[in-house]
Amino acid sequence: MHRRNLTAADGESWGGLGLELPPATEPGLRPRTANGNLIVLSQGPRVVLTGRIDDDRCGVEYSRTDHYRSPIAPLRAAEARAVAEACSVAKACAVTEARAVAGPGGPSWYARWAHRFAGALHARAAGPLHEGRWVLSPRLARQGMAPAAGGPGGQWRSLLLDGHPDGYIDWFDGSWRVMPLRRMPPPDDPRVKACRKQAREGILAPVLLWWFSGLNCHVVLDGHARLGAAIAENREPAVLVLSRAPSREQTGARTDRALSAYRLTMSLLDGPHPVTDRQGLAGAAGRLLAAQLHSLKADYAPTRAWPVPSGPPARHRPVP
Numbered sequence: 001m002h003r004r005n006l007t008a009a010d011g012e013s014w015g016g017l018g019l020e021l022p023p024a025t026e027p028g029l030r031p032r033t034a035n036g037n038l039i040v041l042s043q044g045p046r047v048v049l050t051g052r053i054d055d056d057r058c059g060v061e062y063s064r065t066d067h068y069r070s071p072i073a074p075l076r077a078a079e080a081r082a083v084a085e086a087c088s089v090a091k092a093c094a095v096t097e098a099r100a101v102a103g104p105g106g107p108s109w110y111a112r113w114a115h116r117f118a119g120a121l122h123a124r125a126a127g128p129l130h131e132g133r134w135v136l137s138p139r140l141a142r143q144g145m146a147p148a149a150g151g152p153g154g155q156w157r158s159l160l161l162d163g164h165p166d167g168y169i170d171w172f173d174g175s176w177r178v179m180p181l182r183r184m185p186p187p188d189d190p191r192v193k194a195c196r197k198q199a200r201e202g203i204l205a206p207v208l209l210w211w212f213s214g215l216n217c218h219v220v221l222d223g224h225a226r227l228g229a230a231i232a233e234n235r236e237p238a239v240l241v242l243s244r245a246p247s248r249e250q251t252g253a254r255t256d257r258a259l260s261a262y263r264l265t266m267s268l269l270d271g272p273h274p275v276t277d278r279q280g281l282a283g284a285a286g287r288l289l290a291a292q293l294h295s296l297k298a299d300y301a302p303t304r305a306w307p308v309p310s311g312p313p314a315r316h317r318p319v320p
Contacts, residue, residue: 001019001020001021001022001118001122001129002019002020003017003018003019003115003118004017004018004019004020005017005018005111006018006135006137008107013107014107014108014110014111015107015137016114016135016136016137016138017111017114017115017118017135017136017137018133018134018135018245019118019129019133019134019135019136020132020133020134021122021129021130021131021132021133021134022131023131024131025129025130025131026125026130027125027127027128027129027130028043028044028071028124028125028126028127028128029041029042029043029048029071029126029127029128029221030042030043030128030306031128031212031214031303031304031305031306032305032306032307032308033214033305033306033307033308034307034308036053037052037053037054037055038050038051038052038053038308039051039052039053039060039062039214039215039305040308041212043067043068043069043126044126046065046067047065047067048064048065048067048068048181049062049063049064049065049068049181050062050063051063051214051215057171058170058171058172059168059169059170059171059172060168060169060171060215060216061166061167061168062166062167062168062169062179062215063165063166063167064164064165064166064181064182065165066165066182066183068181068182069126070126070221070222070224071120071121071124071126071127071221071222072117072120072121072124072208072221072222073120073124075205077194077197077198077203079205080198080203080204080205081198081201081203083104083109083112083113083116083203083205084104084109084202084203086112087104087106087108087109087112088104104202104203105202105238110138110206110238110240113205113206113240114136114137114138114240117136117208117222117240117242118136121242127210127221128210128221128242128303130304132244132245132304133244133245133246134242134243134244134245135242135243135244135245135299136240136241136242137240137241137243138206138238138239138240138241139239139241150234151234152230152231152234152235152236152237153230153231153232153233153234153235154234156178156227156230156231156236156237157231159177159178160177160178160179160180160184160231161177161178161179161180161217162180162184164180164183164184165183167179169215169216169217171216176216176217176218177217177218178209178217178218178219178220178227179212179215179217179218179219179220180219180220180224180227181219181220181221182224184224184227184228185224185225185228186228187228187232189225189228191225192225192228192229192232193229194225195225195226195228195229195230196229196232196233198226198229199226199229199230199233199235200233204226204229204230204237204238205223205226205238206223206226206237206238206239206240207220207222207223207226207227207230207237207238207239207240208220208221208222208223208239208240208242209221209239209240209241209242210241210242210243211241211242211243211244211300211303212303213300213302213303214303214305218241221242223237243300243301244300244301244302244303244304245299245301246299246301258289259289262285262286262288262289265281265285266282266285269281269282269285
């Protein structure tokens with residue numbers, strides 16, 4: 001697996017981790033489809049989730065089993081504390097604040113956890129990684145999601161698809177939400193209690209999400225207890241989102257379009273007709289180009305799915 005750190009739109013700070021997997025890399029967590037509307041998510045031989053898309057493509061009914069297992073080994077408090085302390089020391093040693101590497105919650109902190117998760121996902125064939133290009137980035141798309149009452153905890157309760165085992169995603173109302181792949185632990189669960197202490201200390205590791213375009217939502221790959229702890233403490237949980245990246249051909253074509261638009265803008269600004277505040281408009285065009293080029297490196301691409309070999313698996317329980 002080849003890794004490449006991606007810069008943020010400002011061109012300086014860490015903005016994500018690009019991954020490239022060699023051919024023949026097979027995923028342990030594999031989406032399958034059949035009949036144009038059936039989704040089966042399997043982890044090895046076990047079915048983790050089944051879904052049936054509405055005929056009118058307005059949403060999807062789903063049902064989860066209790067078979068999902070995280071591809072990340074349990075994270076210890078000592079490791080979370082060590083990562084936070086290492087980032088804080090790096091920040092203290094920075095020459096200037098403008099170039100400082102932020103502590104917990106900053107770019108360096110996210111970068112360390114991204115590399116930690118990438119290594120774990122590659123080492124254990126129980127996650128969704130397969131051949132091609134991927135991105136791990138500290139962002140969460142919330143298209144169309146209105147702010148919820150109750151602070152960060154209330155916002156995340158509204159994002160969670162927490163009905164277990166069955167539920168429904170309305171793509172006109174509830175897209176871009178977050179689905180736990182197993183039952184969320186209650187606030188008094190021992191794991192959640194331990195994570196709540198880490199949240200109060202400011203060292204709680206990020207929640208690892210995976211963008212699953214077939215459901216049009218994020219699913220929790222690792223960190224169910226950490227997510228529950230952040231919600232219970234009414235704190236914004238840190239997240240790292242794993243998603244497929246556009247191919248080199250797609251990225252190249254979109255880059256050419258962005259550059260062409262920028263050149264056209266600059267040619268108009270340099271044309272014979274006077275332009276008010278040319279310097280300000282040129283700066284805005286440059287910032288827009290930088291944001292577009294960064295987005296191309298960290299953009300979401302559709303989740304790949306494989307055909308169901310011969311009808312639904314024997315353990316498939318049809319969604320009512």
